[in-house]
Amino acid sequence: METVVSGIRSTGNLHLGNYIGAVKNFVQMQNEYNCFFFIADYHSLTTHPNPANLHSSVRQVLVEYLAAGIDPEKSTIYIQSDVPEVTELYLLLNMNAYLGELQRATSFKDKVRANPNNVNAGLLTYPTLMAADILLHRATKVPVGKDQEQHLEMTRTFGNRFNNMYGTEYFPESYAFNFGSKLIKVPGLDGKGKMGKSEGEGNAVFLADSPEVIRKKVMRALTDNGPTEPNSKKPDYIQNLFDLMKMVSTKDTVKHFDEAWKNCNIRYGDLKKQLAEDMITFLTPVRQKIEAISADETYLRQVARHGAAKARESAQKTIQDVREIIGIKRF
Numbered sequence: 001m002e003t004v005v006s007g008i009r010s011t012g013n014l015h016l017g018n019y020i021g022a023v024k025n026f027v028q029m030q031n032e033y034n035c036f037f038f039i040a041d042y043h044s045l046t047t048h049p050n051p052a053n054l055h056s057s058v059r060q061v062l063v064e065y066l067a068a069g070i071d072p073e074k075s076t077i078y079i080q081s082d083v084p085e086v087t088e089l090y091l092l093l094n095m096n097a098y099l100g101e102l103q104r105a106t107s108f109k110d111k112v113r114a115n116p117n118n119v120n121a122g123l124l125t126y127p128t129l130m131a132a133d134i135l136l137h138r139a140t141k142v143p144v145g146k147d148q149e150q151h152l153e154m155t156r157t158f159g160n161r162f163n164n165m166y167g168t169e170y171f172p173e174s175y176a177f178n179f180g181s182k183l184i185k186v187p188g189l190d191g192k193g194k195m196g197k198s199e200g201e202g203n204a205v206f207l208a209d210s211p212e213v214i215r216k217k218v219m220r221a222l223t224d225n226g227p228t229e230p231n232s233k234k235p236d237y238i239q240n241l242f243d244l245m246k247m248v249s250t251k252d253t254v255k256h257f258d259e260a261w262k263n264c265n266i267r268y269g270d271l272k273k274q275l276a277e278d279m280i281t282f283l284t285p286v287r288q289k290i291e292a293i294s295a296d297e298t299y300l301r302q303v304a305r306h307g308a309a310k311a312r313e314s315a316q317k318t319i320q321d322v323r324e325i326i327g328i329k330r331f
């Protein structure tokens with residue numbers, strides 16, 4: 001059976017982009033593959049969260065994984081820092097990761113541009129830690145959104161480089177995966193780019209948002225006076241609303257508004273109202289489960305401990321093999 005690994009950083013609540021780009025696939029994959037889903041708390045340290053926030057974010061992602069339908073009986077759910085073996089593999093992979101390629105990573109360049117005062121080594125070596133997460137369980141499939149594609153390419157580079165250096169085929173190649181075949185980018189509500197936590201207030205719809213909050217966020221999305229010529233191309237901020245609609249609404253709804261667009265009689269107020277209601281319907285089952293699971297501390301502890309034990313077993317086996325391959329031997 002193929003092995004699957006994926007993770008999400010503990011940087012706050014999960015949003016619709018995390019859910020559609022990643023978590024929905026996790027839930028589907030657990031029935032067919034040997035799955036490891038973790039909470040990337042080490043990765044989230046690049047932005048220096050305060051200790052109380054870090055812990056509550058880790059807890060929130062755990063709750064939301066479970067609420068979305070990841071089943072601890074089918075998948076191994078764990079917190080990255082509960083499996084310290086990942087740090088050893090990270091260190092070993094860093095020996096073969098070159099400054100130039102790390103600096104060229106798009107995510108690194110974006111972070112440097114966004115926050116030039118915090119260009120730390122953790123940020124630079126983010127892709128080697130991510131490769132360590134994946135190679136630790138020798139996974140072949142990694143369900144992620146479009147923004148992570150380059151990190152998967154780098155993971156293959158690091159794994160193959162290790163294999164070539166030591167004359168082994170120990171690490172398999174892993175590929176970004178989505179059931180719908182094409183990797184997904186869920187647009188945000190600000191009309192610019194992808195939905196993301198750090199893209200500004202109101203851009204992201206969170207799984208835990210109340211219907212009221214969702215309505216407010218959607219109604220505030222940028223629109224204009226409407227098309228002036230039939231069948232014209234939609235500007236990006238309007239296309240984004242249609243793309244979101246394709247993800248949460250029925251085909252008939254999308255068709256209805258698309259035709260209204262083409263005929264120049266679209267009413268954006270109606271479109272946004274409909275989009276908000278369809279998002280609410282889409283997210284309500286998850287939100288209700290978030291509330292229930294969040295209250296059950298004993299269950300959360302049990303899931304985290306059980307997952308950590310299972311993940312460590314797999315990780316320890318890899319580390320033992322890797323040490324052997326490299327020539328790190330016990331006296």
Ligand code: TYM
Pocket residue numbers: 005006007008009010017018019020021022040043129130131133134142143144145146147148151184185186187194195196
């Ligand atoms: P993170 O925490 O930024 O995002 C978690 C997952 O959500 C997806 N995602 C999106 N998908 C579609 N549209 C969007 N707007 C959108 N925003 C986020 C991301 O693609 C991702 O799948 N580096 C990873 C965490 C990580 C990881 C790993 C993933 C660490 N180690 C090993 C896989 C395997 C990250 O920053 O995700």
